[in-house]
Amino acid sequence: MHALKRKSPLRRMVLAGAATVSGMVLLLSMKPHSSPGIAAAAPAPSSSAGVSAGSGGSTGSSGSSSSSGSSGSSGSSSGGSATTGTRTVTGDSVETRYGPVQVRITVTNGKLTDVTAVAYPQDSPRDQEINSYAVPQLNREALAAQSANIDVVSGATYTSQGYQQSLQSALDSVKG
Template identity: 65%
Template sequence: MHALKKNRPLRRIVLASAATVSGMVLLLSLKPHTSPALATAGTKSPSVSSSSAPSSGSSGSASGSKGVSKSVTGDTVQTRWGPVQVRVTIKSGRLTDVTAVQYPQDNPRDQEINSYALPQLRREALAAQSADVDMVSGATYTSTGYRQSLQSALDSAGL
């Protein structure tokens, strides 16, 4: 009689146990996706403000002066996972900063997604100087809300 056709329950138990242990070792050896830093939102309420750096002897109009900084907060966009809102800072007609004021962060998965999506969206917005940024894979809802809020802030700022 062939060795594989013999009724050997002990052999099957040993093989099944070895396969289970091997599978567990492989699963536990996988490294989870980690991000460099968790994105944080400011605790202040949204606002629009302008400030200018001290100038020496300038008497020109505000539109032509250097150092004028303007912050504009975009509309709050409701997404499937929560609200998204951004604040932009514009200096001398250029987008100098984009900050996520509100974004989904109710659970660890939201925090993980936004910790890598928000910095990437910020970099792209600053590079493009517009709301025409690529969607971040895995963060479609946040990316869509970010783009819409950014566009409303840029529209309000006149860019």
Template identity: 60%
Template sequence: MHALRKNHPLRRIVLASAATVSGMVLLLSLKPHTTPAVAVTARSTAPAVKGTRTVTGDTVQTRWGPVQVRVTVKDGKLTEVTAVTYPTDNPRDQEINSYALPRLRSEALQAQSADIDTVSGATYTSDGYRQSLQSALDSAGS
């Protein structure tokens, strides 16, 4: 009697093992999902405007909700950045934004531009914040 005959239990074990190995190879060959790259354009710094000007940036739709930023520029210096609209639909959004928004504000004031780092754990909010900040800075300069 041959060990891999149709009714022999060893055949089933070999086939099940081969199927398991094949499935694992297929799973491991899958590529993780990556977010589309945001087009990087030349970032403008705070516009050289005499006096004080407050401008609200565009509302940017993110995966978790809209983000909109308002800036105040005084004599060409970015003096205030405020998140006007941001995701607050659930407790997780509120938790993320409670630590992300102050960091984004601080980075924007320090950089004096929209060239700021993404806050870990708040990628979508950071991207929307950056885009709205850039549009506000562009509007303040015109």
């Protein structure tokens, strides 16, 4: 009898092993998802705010949303009233798991006309990679929504939550 006959257990083991190896090779050859168009269009981070960003680590979503809170750095403003003229307000600095997030908004005649993240985690290369696509997307969504009621960017959950909180504090400063 031959060792690799049709119903022999050795044949099944060889085929199972070959299938497992093939599956692992295919799995390991996959590349992670990235958006090169958005990453290339990301603006350089503003260093004129004088706020040091980040405490290392990535800004990815790992399930729990611990330590997202506001840390009393009150916003600054300039300009006229909340409904007429132009007013620029910087929201509270919100401490996230990977570092502070702070947003500056410009409101013209009661309409949100500009949103800029002045501080966000960018200490590690992973933070820079994540936030190079997340921050511009959050800026666009905030302008489109005209509020802090925006979607969280997948993969940048902590930055998104801090961004929403800082944006809401800036919007509250304009209203009140």
